[in-house]
Amino acid sequence: MSEAATAFSLQRGLAAWREEMDAPVASFFSSCVHCGMCAQACPFFVETGDPKYTPIHKLEPLRLLWEQEYTIAGWIKTKLGLSKEITDEMLAEWEPLLYDSCSMCGRCSMVCPVGNDIQYMIRKAREGMVASGHAPEGLIAASVRAVETGSPMGLQWKTLEVQIKHVEQATGLEVPIDKQGADYLVLLSSMEIINFPEYLEAITKIFDHAGVSWTLSQDCFEATNAGIQIGNKDVAALLTNRVVDAAVKLGVKNVISPECGHAYTAIRWEGPNNIGRSYPFKVFHIIEVLEQLRADGRIKTEGKETDRLSMHDPCNLARKSGVIQQQRNLMDLVAENFVDLKEHGKYQWCCGAGGGVSSNERAEDLKMAAFKRKKAQIEEVEPERMVTMCATCRTQLEEGLEEFNMDIPVIGLTEIIAEHLVDKE
Amino acid sequence: MIDPMEFLLWTKGPMFQIAIAVFGLGILARLFEIFALGRRHNYSQARGGELVPGLKTVYKRFNPDPGTFARSPFDVIVGIIWHIGFIVVLLLFIPHVELIQTTFGIAWPSLPNPLVDAITAVTLVGLVAALIHRLTQPVKRFLSTREDYVIWAVTFLPVLTGYLAYHRLINPYPLALGIHILAAEVFLIVLPFTKLTHIFTAFVARWYNGANFGRKGVQS
Numbered sequence: 001m002s003e004a005a006t007a008f009s010l011q012r013g014l015a016a017w018r019e020e021m022d023a024p025v026a027s028f029f030s031s032c033v034h035c036g037m038c039a040q041a042c043p044f045f046v047e048t049g050d051p052k053y054t055p056i057h058k059l060e061p062l063r064l065l066w067e068q069e070y071t072i073a074g075w076i077k078t079k080l081g082l083s084k085e086i087t088d089e090m091l092a093e094w095e096p097l098l099y100d101s102c103s104m105c106g107r108c109s110m111v112c113p114v115g116n117d118i119q120y121m122i123r124k125a126r127e128g129m130v131a132s133g134h135a136p137e138g139l140i141a142a143s144v145r146a147v148e149t150g151s152p153m154g155l156q157w158k159t160l161e162v163q164i165k166h167v168e169q170a171t172g173l174e175v176p177i178d179k180q181g182a183d184y185l186v187l188l189s190s191m192e193i194i195n196f197p198e199y200l201e202a203i204t205k206i207f208d209h210a211g212v213s214w215t216l217s218q219d220c221f222e223a224t225n226a227g228i229q230i231g232n233k234d235v236a237a238l239l240t241n242r243v244v245d246a247a248v249k250l251g252v253k254n255v256i257s258p259e260c261g262h263a264y265t266a267i268r269w270e271g272p273n274n275i276g277r278s279y280p281f282k283v284f285h286i287i288e289v290l291e292q293l294r295a296d297g298r299i300k301t302e303g304k305e306t307d308r309l310s311m312h313d314p315c316n317l318a319r320k321s322g323v324i325q326q327q328r329n330l331m332d333l334v335a336e337n338f339v340d341l342k343e344h345g346k347y348q349w350c351c352g353a354g355g356g357v358s359s360n361e362r363a364e365d366l367k368m369a370a371f372k373r374k375k376a377q378i379e380e381v382e383p384e385r386m387v388t389m390c391a392t393c394r395t396q397l398e399e400g401l402e403e404f405n406m407d408i409p410v411i412g413l414t415e416i417i418a419e420h421l422v423d424k425e
Numbered sequence: 426m427i428d429p430m431e432f433l434l435w436t437k438g439p440m441f442q443i444a445i446a447v448f449g450l451g452i453l454a455r456l457f458e459i460f461a462l463g464r465r466h467n468y469s470q471a472r473g474g475e476l477v478p479g480l481k482t483v484y485k486r487f488n489p490d491p492g493t494f495a496r497s498p499f500d501v502i503v504g505i506i507w508h509i510g511f512i513v514v515l516l517l518f519i520p521h522v523e524l525i526q527t528t529f530g531i532a533w534p535s536l537p538n539p540l541v542d543a544i545t546a547v548t549l550v551g552l553v554a555a556l557i558h559r560l561t562q563p564v565k566r567f568l569s570t571r572e573d574y575v576i577w578a579v580t581f582l583p584v585l586t587g588y589l590a591y592h593r594l595i596n597p598y599p600l601a602l603g604i605h606i607l608a609a610e611v612f613l614i615v616l617p618f619t620k621l622t623h624i625f626t627a628f629v630a631r632w633y634n635g636a637n638f639g640r641k642g643v644q645s
Contacts, residue, residue: 024633026459030626034573035504036564040496051567071458073618109638110645111493113486113504114623115631117638117645269641272468282470322472322642343492346643 010088013132017065020124028121029066031114032056038108038118043350043373044101044366055108055118058097061086062125091134098125099136100363103370105315105350119320122355126231138360139230146226146239152359153190157218160193164216167201173208175200178250179215184289185252185281186214187223187243187267189260192391199259199391202418203286209421210298212289214256220246223263228270229356240271247281254282256289259412261316261390262354268321285317286414287389291326294333301420304336310383311340311413312374312397313348314390327389327413334420335387341377349373353396371400378408386410429600436606444610445528451617452625459629471640478639479632485644486631499558507551510544511584517541518587538591545588552581572619579615582608 039045039054051057067074068083077083106119129135142152149156164175176182184207192199207214220242227235247255257264264285272278284292293299311331317323324345331338343349352370357363374397378386386401386408388394397410487505494501515521517536526532536544556577559565586595586605595601615621623630638645 021462022464023459023462024464024630024637026462027626027629027633030455030459031620031623031630033620033623034565034568034570035500036562036568037493037497037500039564041493045564049563051564054564054568057568070462072454109634111489112634113489113500114627115482115486115634117630117634120637269469272470273465276468278468278470319643320641346645347490347492 008131008133010086010091010132013091013128013130013134014065014086016131017062017125017128018069020127021066021070024117025062025121025124026066026070028114028116028118029059029063030071032063032116033114035113038112038116041107041111043103043105043107043352043370047369047372048366052097053101055102055122056112056116058094058102059118059121059125061090061094062121062128088132088134091129091132095129095134095136096362098122098129099139099356099360100366101370102355103315103350103352103357104355106319107315107347107350110319110346123228123231127233128231130230130232135230136356136360136362138362139226139356142356142359143226143230143232143235146222146224147235150220150242151190151222152224152226153194155190155193155222157221160188160216160221163193163197163200166197167204170201171204171208173204175204176215178218179213181251182213182215183253184212184214185247185250185255186216186258187256187263188216188221188258189224189263189391190222191224191395192258192260193221195395196259196391196412198415199412202412202414205418205421206290206293206299206414209300209424210293212293212298215250215252217246217250219249223257223260223267225263225266225271225274226359227274228266229262229359233274236266236270237274237276240267240274243267243271244275244279247279252281254284254289255279257283257285259286259389259391259394259414261314261320262392264323265316265320285321285323285389287317287323287326287330290414290417291329294330299333299417300422301333301417302422303420304334305416306336307384308337308339308382309335309385309387310378310381311338311344312351312386312388312393313344314388314393315348315350315354317389318344318348319346330413330417331387334416339381339383342380343377349377351393351396351400353392358392358396367396368400368403371396371403375400375404375406378406383408387413387416389413429597429603433599433603433606436603436610440607440610444613448613448616451614452622455617455622456625456629459626467640469640472642473639475636475639478644479635482635482638482645483628483631485635486627499554499562503551503554503558507548507555510548510551511580514541514545514548514584514587542588542591545584545591548584549581549588552577552584556581576615576619576621579612579619579621583612 042055045053068078104119108118145154146152225239268283351374352367357367401408518541519535522535586608589595590601590605
């Protein structure tokens, strides 16, 4: 990566953008009438009130390239010297707009009256930002660690191994490792391993309870893809291939993304396109697997949570992947006093930490500002606890609620299910 | 001074031909610019279709979700009013229907003049309100470029001149009508090279949006 770093240049950035140009992008830029409604859908604008955080504005440099090189009128304008030149200074100015103030939550894409899928373009725009050397330090460091150690947080297998030992001691169950031909390969996220070891214990119990054949892989335990967050196809392909190689080596039929929205969209939707081929296995988020087990009658629970619970839908899982009803069915199984936030499911509001914002130290203040939208939503329904199914969202909710002195614990859905399992005979 | 009648004949004759040609070829070129870029093959396993969700999104963006409506009521209400007003006046005013019939050979029923007159007035008020909003609302003001104001004027003028001509507020009448026709021709000529193309491309954009979300099982 270090020798590549010296090769970053404006020219390479523009070349990366040219590769990303497609018919949808051209139709989106052709259609924007500057109505500004996307701003009202963006937590970064809504909570700061600064017009520069208007989603479509974050794409201005990419739009300029499109206009100059992909439209006849723009081409003539450029020849006449009437076009604004795209410069390194401009990209430096846009770096915080494309990274610090965008979690790629995709809410703007849901409300644009002309139909622009703005999030789709932000993802593309980041490719050029990396190639031109305008990506945030925090994300570069995470990508380097991911490539070098297998984990964006630099976590090693031996750390996970210690945790596995703890889980095995606590549950008296075996955590299967490198089990050839298992039905499911379970991936984890480093954030989860560090912050929420309860998750591994929970799935160990649930899978034992339901008789699911599963395994971890020593070759690849990390589900997240820093290459996708930062916007670098080569890194993304390399990290995706690690998952694919591990799954193929063990001959598993399915791969499970952990409680992490990003990891799910990364493996489920982008991964095959990173490597340019379909997978020989299926990909599920853990919530999809649990819901299937519930529907098949393989999860027997007893008792229900009685306090007032509400839920945060991770953007990547709900709006960007269509997993919306599953978590609600699972909540019904274990909670008798569940209340949805007003705008939820595909119209939910982002916690503010996704899309690499949480790995970008510089974005800390903006991340907390954006959280205020979530906070307002939580205040509306006054739950006693919040439930979610994404380690990044959960960390952000915990930090945010703490920051505003709100005494509302946050728990993972998988954990609650595990707590209510009927003991085996 | 040019003769008003000659001016009218020029707007109805050669200028009209030019405007229609620039508009037609321009739009074709713009659509070609878009579709020629194509889309990469998607290797991920789809959860849903693209065609139907895409078409549903084309419709759904006329009818925003309640949260969006609550946060942008002005844009939604005023936007819908003047867009519909503009389209109704353009397509259902008796002389316009007749012009379309003589030009393209297709015809449809028209609305009574007093009704079209009232809708025109509402459209003009809506457009002025939209301009004021653009000049005062912080996000709109921040985003707006010279082009946004130019296309506002280009859209406003055909409606205004039509209204003035109908009420005989410019004399002589051939001059009034000529000015109106010229304003409409300017609109047609400018359309393919500005954001006015959204009249066509917004449907393409909406479809792609719906298709992107649709294959992931979400109706956008």
